[in-house]
Amino acid sequence: MxxxxxxxxxxxxxxxxxxxxxxxxxxxxxxxxxxxxxxxxxxxxxxxxxxxxxxxxxxxxxxxxxxxxxxxxxxxxxxxxxxxxxxxxxxxxxxxxxAAAGLDATELGRPVYLPLGFRDLYRIPRWHIDRAGDPVPPPADVLLRPMLEADLVRVSTFDVARSAMERGYILAHLRTRRPDLAWIAERDGRVAGYAVGREGRAATSIGPIVADEEGIGLALASRALAAAPGPFLMDVPDTHDEVARWLRAAGATSPRAFVRMLRGALPGLERDRHIIALAGAELA
Missing domain, CATH: 3.40.630.30 (Gcn5-related N-acetyltransferase (GNAT))
Known part of the structure; x- marks a missing residue:
């Protein structure tokens, strides 16, 4: 051996x-x-x-x-x-x-994690996207614009209040790495959502996208997808029906899904209302 x-x-x-x-x-x-x-x-x-x-x-x-x-x-x-x-x-x-421990489990990995004390939070289909769908405008009172370095403190504060994750250094890395995929939504001068992404080995990963409303998140996804050539990957909690319909209309498919799991306690991590897309299983 x-x-x-x-x-x-x-x-x-x-x-x-x-x-x-x-x-x-x-x-x-x-x-x-x-x-x-x-x-x-x-x-x-x-x-x-x-x-x-x-x-x-x-x-x-x-x-x-x-x-x-x-x-x-x-x-x-x-x-x-x-x-x-x-x-x-x-x-x-x-x-x-x-600290608590979180992860996004594949169908094969989930049975390994359950006996270790992890529990299910929510399901996350992975979408394979060849091209951006039809443009989606934001609500009339919301402005979309490229995210600047100066926005990162406000974006990180917005993110932790809705995701329960302190990942400002990840958002800064992704904005620096692919500024063309980094967008911010503002309503009355306040952050109402953001999107970032990164290039991958085989596809561009879009996410995280976090927004106050699904319509704002969908507009951010539309803008980020339009900023780069495909193919793309996007991990979307299965509660977001509007996003899923838009992706299907663009010809996207979802051949598999992850399950978000948690070991220990972290109030708020189970809420997926504002989580329009994840950063991928490795970056949450």
């Missing part, structure tokens, strides 16, 4: 670890890995050649929450408990911080 060694994953390991998500068919690119490894606690396993064969990561979203993701095991090393062992190590790190 090949000897395996557990190690911390560090930012300089981003390109080597990327092969794990490529093998799984996931959409992350090297920039995603480098960002998560810079800001999160990541563990991995290497074989005797120094190749990464498993990973897991906990990304802090304020003092009360960490987001778990990138639980990956290469095909040849599966069914040896590597992914579960790394996940438990990340959970121990989160517990030591006194």
């Amino acid at each position: 090949t000897p395996l060694i557990e190690r911390d994953l560090r930012p300089q390991d981003a390109e080597a670890a990327w092969t794990l998500s490529i093998e799984a068919g996931w959409n992350q690119n090297v920039a995603d890995w480098r960002f998560m490894l810079t800001h999160g606690k990541a563990l991995g396993v290497v074989d005797d050649t120094g190749t990464w064969v498993a990973s897991a990561l906990a990304l802090p979203l304020g003092a009360r929450l960490s987001w778990l993701s990138m639980v990956l095991v290469t095909q040849a090393q599966r069914r040896r408990g590597l992914g579960t062992a790394l996940l438990k190590r990340c959970l121990a790190h989160v517990e030591a911080r006194g």
Whole structure:
């Protein structure tokens, strides 16, 4: 049996670890890995050649929450408990911080997380979009404009009040990385919604989008999708029927879904009314 060694994953390991998500068919690119490894606690396993064969990561979203993701095991090393062992190590790190743990589970991953104390919050279909749908104007009293660096403090304050996640550093990273996808909605000079996104390995990911009303969120999604060529991915809680109808009309399909799950307590995380689109399973 090949000897395996557990190690911390560090930012300089981003390109080597990327092969794990490529093998799984996931959409992350090297920039995603480098960002998560810079800001999160990541563990991995290497074989005797120094190749990464498993990973897991906990990304802090304020003092009360960490987001778990990138639980990956290469095909040849599966069914040896590597992914579960790394996940438990990340959970121990989160517990030591006194924080709750959240994640977005695939259909295959959910049965693994339930016995570990996670519970379901809501379902999130993943939409595959080849092109932007028909333009959607915002409500008459709402202005859409590109998001500026100077908007980030207000946007982050707006976001935490509606998402329960303290992720201002993620929003700043995404706005800097793809300013063409970053939009803000204002009503009477106050933030009423925002959208950001990023390029991925195979598709552009649109989200998070957070808005006071679904109509505002849909207008933001329309503007962001129109700003770049497809294809796109967009994770939309299944309570947003208006957004789903618009996506279907544009020919989008939703072949699979995630389930948002939580271990511990974080009031407000279960509310999806204002969460029009997620940042993807790895960035919440």
